[in-house]
Amino acid sequence: MSERYSRSFPKDLYRAEDVRAMDRYAIETVGIPGIELMRRAGASAFAALHERWPGARTLSAICGGGNNGGDAYVVARLAHEAGMDVRVYPVSPPANLKGDALAAYQDYRATGGEILDFIPADFEGAEVLVDGLLGTGLDRKVDGLYADVIRAVNRFSGRVMALDIPSGLHADTGSALGVAVKADLTVTFIGLKQGLFTGEGPEYTGEIVFADLGTPPEVRYSVEPSAMLLPPWERGLPARPRYAHKGHFGHVLVVGGDCGYSGAARMAAEAAARVGAGLISIATRKSHADSLNLTRPELMCHGVETTEDLRIPLERATVVAIGPGLGRSEWAKALLGTVLETDLPVVADADALNLLAESPRKRDNWTITPHPGEAARLLDSSSADIQKDRFSAVRDLQAKFGGVAVLKGSGSLVCGPDGLPYVCTAGNPGMASGGMGDVLTGVIAGLLAQRLDLFGAAALGVQLHAAAGDEAAKAGERGLLACDLMDPLRRLVNL
Known part of the structure; x- marks a missing residue:
């Protein structure tokens, strides 16, 4: 198996709607609050970032208006608390945030984290850029401001970490919807999205890290997989009997x-x-x-x-x-x-x-x-x-x-x-x-x-x-x- 993928991955793959159903199951049936899942997602991503680039001291985060942006606010808060120089660029005005994403934003602001009210032409002042722009629900071509932001991300000369999926990549098909973020690292949550592994997906994901967010196996078993990963080739065919011809x-x-x-x-x-x-x-x-x-x-x-x-x-x-x-x-x-x-x-x-x-x-x-x-x-x-x-x-x-x-x-x-x-x-x-x-x-x-x-x-x-x-x-x-x-x-x- 390619070194871009972990040998410890679960083999089950899912469509975006299946993973959203798993997320709801974790919240409504298992009883894990949504904000707790978001905090775990951000913590998993920050840990992966620190492991991949331990010497990084500067970070920029692009935050959309949904839960993907909420995950990015969590990463930004943890980076700020760790003493990193953090810059956050909300593409959607924070006043429009709701629910768990709003809570994550408020957590970040409570630690003294700053918000920049513009999207720069580039992000050269940071070593790592966190993509929390668009999540797995995207199903149409990216255009307008969001397309401009993704193009700016792809001009960035530092390292890019995508949260859950590179923005602009279709989670089910692995096709870029007009334009998509090219990440060096993608940290994906709850269930592996099938589009990360075929078509254009591997061109955009970089290394993939999977985090189940501490959810019990029953969450994964609550829906049927839509596809499976083939296991890596680690052993050959069975030995032949000595009498073989x-x-x-x-x-x-x-x-x-x-x-x-x-x-x-x-x-x-x-x-x-x-x-x-x-x-x-x-x-x-x-x-x-x-x-x-x-x-x-x-x-x-x-x-x-x-x-x-x-x-x-x-x-x-x-x-x-x-x-x-x-x-x-x-x-x-x-x-x-x-x-x-x-x-x-x-x-x-x-x-x-x-x-x-x-x-x-x-x-x-x-x-x-x-x-x-x-x-x-x-x-x-x-x-x-x-x-x-x-x-x-x-x-x-x-x-x-x-x-x-x-x-x-x-x-x-x-x-x-x-x-x-x-x-x-x-x-x-x-x-x-x-x-x-x-x-x-x-x-x-x-x-x-x-x-x-x-x-x-x-x-x-x-x-x-x-x-x-x-x-x-x-x-x-x-x-x-x-x-x-x-x-x-x-x-x-x-x-």
């Missing part, structure tokens, strides 16, 4: 590699081998079938020009991976149709998905692995719309096509028939290069061949692929190639 670990058939794209099928095949599949075959064009395995002779390559040519390799396979380098020709369409006539488990990627978009069908025993562009074609939408709400998109993909859907990208999502998305927080921008998806296809197929169930192979495959990318990126993200993942894949499955 290659037949115990399946036979993956990779179908693809049209002329000019043979490398895609080759990478998928080697990835399946590196995660432990017993046998690997490639069904590809005759023109390069004889040379495709020159640098990896363990791969069995078949020249396939007709659907009849494909039938013998299919009879020997236990899992099919189709799509890497497949193209969209009549040859490709015929091979895809033949594969889908079988009952074999299938991993479909790349051009198999583009062909599927032209002739949609539903299947229970396959995994589809689109990136946002392919997902847009599958759902007759646009990439921008997919990215605006990745959680809804992955659920729609699964509902329309069946099996397991994987929506690739920052914070890749995996969704099975129960409709609950799982989020992968590992991976890095260096993996935005050609061939990475082909490797993932092979990884999932290789795990399926070793008798993992459909969802387990997809979820573990996504996490393993991302973890291998993180290990390979230790030498640098820029210039990271898909084949650089092969050695890390082998090491990680043998932890």
Whole structure:
């Protein structure tokens, strides 16, 4: 898992409305006063700030008119009491404050804290800037004064800590609503918001710290999670019995590699081998079938020009991976149709998905692995719309096509028939290069061949692929190639 996220996180993720329901439950059922929760939130944030930047002596806080602003007033009060030089900029006039936020403001003023009656063009006089402008309830584009303030925050050259969520980021989707604060640290409360972990969310959150505010477990259990975090990759697959032979670990058939794209099928095949599949075959064009395995002779390559040519390799396979380098020709369409006539488990990627978009069908025993562009074609939408709400998109993909859907990208999502998305927080921008998806296809197929169930192979495959990318990126993200993942894949499955 990325170092930006704590390994001690709870795995449950929630929509903003769910967390508000948890907050009400804590107040109305458990009996914790709202102002006490606000004071705990501010104290947790101040403790995180002190731990992250122990030498900071100057702090500015931007306070909105709601409870997010109230949290910022608490942080400002604690910083003032600790002897820091504190400056508070209320975007909403304090006279308009109500309830717990008003009480937090009054607490700050009672300690002698000062209020500045203007929003500066920048905040260069402070080392740390606290974002308490907008909370999790935002659901429309930020404009006017609030947009100007967020732009000023993003010009700030010091450190930024966001309270609960960076202002301007949608808590449910992880999309920026026009403009959003780019934080170095986000301290989030009560329940983890799903939008922090996918789409644009990771670009804005910085390091994430979670504080449950001392609420009992019954608060978390009072609502159902809307998504889950995939656990970090910390151990490999179970040890093999001493009597094992290659037949115990399946036979993956990779179908693809049209002329000019043979490398895609080759990478998928080697990835399946590196995660432990017993046998690997490639069904590809005759023109390069004889040379495709020159640098990896363990791969069995078949020249396939007709659907009849494909039938013998299919009879020997236990899992099919189709799509890497497949193209969209009549040859490709015929091979895809033949594969889908079988009952074999299938991993479909790349051009198999583009062909599927032209002739949609539903299947229970396959995994589809689109990136946002392919997902847009599958759902007759646009990439921008997919990215605006990745959680809804992955659920729609699964509902329309069946099996397991994987929506690739920052914070890749995996969704099975129960409709609950799982989020992968590992991976890095260096993996935005050609061939990475082909490797993932092979990884999932290789795990399926070793008798993992459909969802387990997809979820573990996504996490393993991302973890291998993180290990390979230790030498640098820029210039990271898909084949650089092969050695890390082998090491990680043998932890």
